[in-house]
Amino acid sequence: MKKLFTFTSNFLKSNILFIGFLFIASLYVFSQSPEIKRGDRDVIPGYSGWAGDPDTITVNIDDSSFTDAEKDSIRVAINRWNEAGCLPVLKEVDDPPANINIVESDTLSDGVAGLYVWNEDGNGDVTSGTIYVNDDTSPLSLKEVVTHELGHALGLDDTDEAANPSDVMKGTGPTNGSDGNLSAHDSTELTAAVISALITIPGFPFDWFWAIAPPMAILPGEFTVLDFDLGTAFPPDVVEQTIIMVDPVGDPYLFVETAYIEDNLLHVAVFSEKEHGSGKLYLNIELDFPEPFEDMHFWGVHYINMFPAEPVDFDCPFNFNEDDGLVHINWVESCTYPLEHPLRAELVVDGTTHYAQRGGGDYTLTLEPGTHFVELYVDDYQINHAYYSQTILVTGTNEINNENTDYVIYPNPFDATCYFSYPENTKVEIYDTSGNLLTILQKGQKKWTPAPEMAAGVYFVRFTGPKGVRTMKIVYR
Ligand SMILES: [Zn+2]
Numbered sequence: 001m002k003k004l005f006t007f008t009s010n011f012l013k014s015n016i017l018f019i020g021f022l023f024i025a026s027l028y029v030f031s032q033s034p035e036i037k038r039g040d041r042d043v044i045p046g047y048s049g050w051a052g053d054p055d056t057i058t059v060n061i062d063d064s065s066f067t068d069a070e071k072d073s074i075r076v077a078i079n080r081w082n083e084a085g086c087l088p089v090l091k092e093v094d095d096p097p098a099n100i101n102i103v104e105s106d107t108l109s110d111g112v113a114g115l116y117v118w119n120e121d122g123n124g125d126v127t128s129g130t131i132y133v134n135d136d137t138s139p140l141s142l143k144e145v146v147t148h149e150l151g152h153a154l155g156l157d158d159t160d161e162a163a164n165p166s167d168v169m170k171g172t173g174p175t176n177g178s179d180g181n182l183s184a185h186d187s188t189e190l191t192a193a194v195i196s197a198l199i200t201i202p203g204f205p206f207d208w209f210w211a212i213a214p215p216m217a218i219l220p221g222e223f224t225v226l227d228f229d230l231g232t233a234f235p236p237d238v239v240e241q242t243i244i245m246v247d248p249v250g251d252p253y254l255f256v257e258t259a260y261i262e263d264n265l266l267h268v269a270v271f272s273e274k275e276h277g278s279g280k281l282y283l284n285i286e287l288d289f290p291e292p293f294e295d296m297h298f299w300g301v302h303y304i305n306m307f308p309a310e311p312v313d314f315d316c317p318f319n320f321n322e323d324d325g326l327v328h329i330n331w332v333e334s335c336t337y338p339l340e341h342p343l344r345a346e347l348v349v350d351g352t353t354h355y356a357q358r359g360g361g362d363y364t365l366t367l368e369p370g371t372h373f374v375e376l377y378v379d380d381y382q383i384n385h386a387y388y389s390q391t392i393l394v395t396g397t398n399e400i401n402n403e404n405t406d407y408v409i410y411p412n413p414f415d416a417t418c419y420f421s422y423p424e425n426t427k428v429e430i431y432d433t434s435g436n437l438l439t440i441l442q443k444g445q446k447k448w449t450p451a452p453e454m455a456a457g458v459y460f461v462r463f464t465g466p467k468g469v470r471t472m473k474i475v476y477r
Contacts, residue, residue, distance in 0.1 A: 185277025398473025
């Protein structure tokens, strides 16, 4: 059922809501159409579901990773989401690869109970997912960790541990107290994810609009007016003819009191009950403008939190290193977040592979050798967010000296000049750790003296020649 809010010129004066009343006035000719304003924050983009909108996605429980008892625990996790009405439905299959593959891992960072890695296509639709479960999930049970990671596969975000201690989807912290059963807030988020995945409205610009006011998360149990920037200032007589429909998305604890347009702003007065979970609130908003304006249909989103965080600026730079074939992305120590709220991170590699891990913290990944574009999004589950990106060069080797006598660099580490030996017709390139090409040696050149302004540190030498491509790490000190 949709709530209908119709604006008339009396509305602002009397603040009386006219429901179902269409005010017919002469058409205001205005050449510009409303622009879509994208949210200024895109930390966890609007989940748009699995590619092809399947009714069912398959899940494989890796046979060699888990005992029969463990497999049964994982089945409990699968059934929890199916019983809660997830879409698509999860269906276990015996043979990999399935849409979602659940495997055990002994290479996750310390304190990480589980890691969900998923791939998206160019439309942002999910194409595959892998759940890595730490071989030691303590103090969480396997059941709770897998329930959490499957929630991500169904489009749910991590939630704020401090404000939602009973959520299975909380991103950090101890057990939710029910061995991973869904809380009321988990169920609300599932409903939003299901509806979000279902929305395909041809001809409508559809997006998430973040409220531009109030500047902080709202408190559960509070009456608030949320402002959304429509991108165009609408004259009163156009607004008078506009039909405004605003509904909470599958949210029994949120109520819309009124909604009206004033200039470029849509004001939506909402009331939430104290029981409302901390996270996002979602409003399905449809604005039917008179000709020649295009109608707008979008989700209005804002934060609701028991412990609203004040607006702050912070940075989340990361460094990376390689070790034993693993890539470590370390950001926790250098993150400048100044408040006490828990943080949520998401890593995106090469634009399409996403990483979310239960327990937060630094990342340990396996990546193919070559350059990768790594993006890190960090937020406090509320208004404050930071972003950092870097191109990294993964060599697939961490050996400073190596046994391959076709390619030799000496001395290594070196102080002023290093020398090379390599086969004829080899191209030699030198990169920094961000994958930036610094120099290409002249044909036959067998030594390299870094320019005086070059910083001491790690560099990579890439040989491309008759013996294939080989990248070696050198240390300039
Ligand atoms: Zn998570």
